[in-house]
Amino acid sequence: RLNEQRLLGALDELASIGAIEGGGCARLALTDEDRLGRDLVVGWMKALGLAVTVDAIGNVIGVRAGTENLAPVMTGSHIDTVRTGGRYDGNYGVLAGLEVVRTLNEAGVTTRRPIAVAFFTNEEGARFQPDMMGSLVYVGGIGLNEAYAAVDKDGAAVGDELRRIGYLGAAKPGALKPHAFVELHIEQGPILDEEKVQIGVVESVQGISWTEYTVTGVSNHAGTTPMRLRRDAGYLAASVNLFARKLAWEMGGDQVATVGSLALRPNLINVVPNRAVFSVDLRNTDEARLQEAEARVAAHIAEVAMAERVEVEAKVLARFEPVIFDAGLVDRVEHHARALSLSTRRMPSGAGHDAQMMQRLCPTAMIFVPSVAGLSHNVKEHTEAADLAAGAQVLLNVMLELADT
């Protein structure tokens, strides 16, 4: 059995890097704070005796040898956060992986297969798009050059930032092909908490569609310009926000739609904006319905753009189809949770995860624990200690079984 206090202590220590008001973290990918977080976790990996490699997209993998030189059983997640993030999102999965290793070390257990704990670069997609970048490169979904070229809002590029923080490693991403991958994560949504279920057995991940729209209108005086003459870039952006809400209601509970980011220019009280740049995040567990949502947003934008006489450019920042996890592995997660007398619920993941990329490379599954009040990407993100420990114990048991088969 693993040690709950040790796991909580590690979470606390990592959360102290980039700590922000309210108990949260700001460790955007490839910032100085991310580097400090990485250094801390790499130090822990080495102290546990893991063989650490950093690959060319900055993914870090620590391997514990098995008795046989087989493909490892891998777990892991990410340690980057959004700008006003919580302390569990990603971090929990990585540190629980290290706690699994620590427990095996203490018990003097050597598994047949090696065990690997990974953290992947820029899972959040908050600073650079697409999200899940490190794991996407790992499975060959995009090439290194494409990833290196991604820039943040200030024009800083992934390649340069990796070099700057000292995490542009030598290893080829994906060189180590796991036997299986199991990711432990907080749910980040309200379902387990509302239903008072301890373990979410994740069967799939929603499709994700991120588009950035750039609207060009005509700036003009707010006092003198009659409504009929306005070509207001901000008006179109606002209308998409309301349309997204309406669309999600109309399409029903599994469709979500969000305008999370918006910048106006010149952004002055008395000037009709001539430019708006905003994002639309659409998700659905069903690919056909996700495509329907995309088409309806595009049609709405075309219609308003015509009426307002503004021009709109669309840029796809991320697009991932829904992913179905390995049925056998999902069963094993459910089995081990029940064997520990934990309540379970099969469910899709609303958030994107590195596991959804890893499924392209090897049998993959995920374990969810409850998020209090469904809060995530919020400094108040919280999961009860007992739930954190329960999830980690399920991970340990699943990995032990996998590592001996």
Place this chain on the structure above:
Amino acid sequence: RLNEQRLLGALDELASIGAIEGGGCARLALTDEDRLGRDLVVGWMKALGLAVTVDAIGNVIGVRAGTENLAPVMTGSHIDTVRTGGRYDGNYGVLAGLEVVRTLNEAGVTTRRPIAVAFFTNEEGARFQPDMMGSLVYVGGIGLNEAYAAVDKDGAAVGDELRRIGYLGAAKPGALKPHAFVELHIEQGPILDEEKVQIGVVESVQGISWTEYTVTGVSNHAGTTPMRLRRDAGYLAASVNLFARKLAWEMGGDQVATVGSLALRPNLINVVPNRAVFSVDLRNTDEARLQEAEARVAAHIAEVAMAERVEVEAKVLARFEPVIFDAGLVDRVEHHARALSLSTRRMPSGAGHDAQMMQRLCPTAMIFVPSVAGLSHNVKEHTEAADLAAGAQVLLNVMLELADT
């Protein structure tokens, strides 16, 4: 008759300070660019033999002596611009005033009353609120300390910025009480251009209502948070933008409503915003109708805030009732324009102007010239040279009559 080429040359030279792409200017109030523009115009005033005083809010007044020591006839406007402003807004009125003086100097004419040319601080209100700050202080509408305490988005205060750029003068604002004030300005709207009229005889200025709203919601994950649980600060902001448009249509042609400024937090693609700060600019020539518009916006916000379970704080940034100019002086403007065989049209001003403050102190009127396509607060703001010259000639003739009575 004044010299059109000289006036155009001066406009060009001033526009070269803070010049931005597309032919426009960025000389936000009390920035380094504003200081350079002020220095240039003060130099011109001195070269013309004007006695220059700078007052404690940074208003600059150049006085040309008359044969008698009477209250002066004053003209003037402002030289600050919005962030993506044109080259005529404000600047034209100030430089035409100097061209009037230059013409009198060359003709060796001495008027009975002194003639004064002023430029007032922070008319635009783009960096600091309220707008028309310098002239408002000049007429005693707000005190110096209140004005000094106004801060921009980065927390810089008017008092400190005045000192920093060397324009915190010794004179008491309003010490010089004019006999009359006449402001020449571009229309900034489409009416004169659409109707092919040369001179706008401005009878009044619309009421202005600027409010900044700060919305506090709950940040949460865009992928996992069902629509029913969202408390999206950005959604409320967007709904106000659309409501403002609808309100203006419903209330008819003289009501305008604009959301020009908006900032979201954390402003990330996959995070429901927990904070939105946005402005609403409402204008109406009728005070009762302006109050109706304000009340309807407030009611809409209260309703959406309740449904979305977000909190909203409102802060009035500027509030000016409609202003009626001096009827006799308005007649004199019309008379002199017609005497020059120029076509005229009586009209209200859609924009706020220093003249609307000066009307509290002395008989005041305004002269408008056409804005091509009604563009203003836009780098492409343009007025034809012949119209610029015609407006300045009307100003000269009106001032000459006033200065000899």
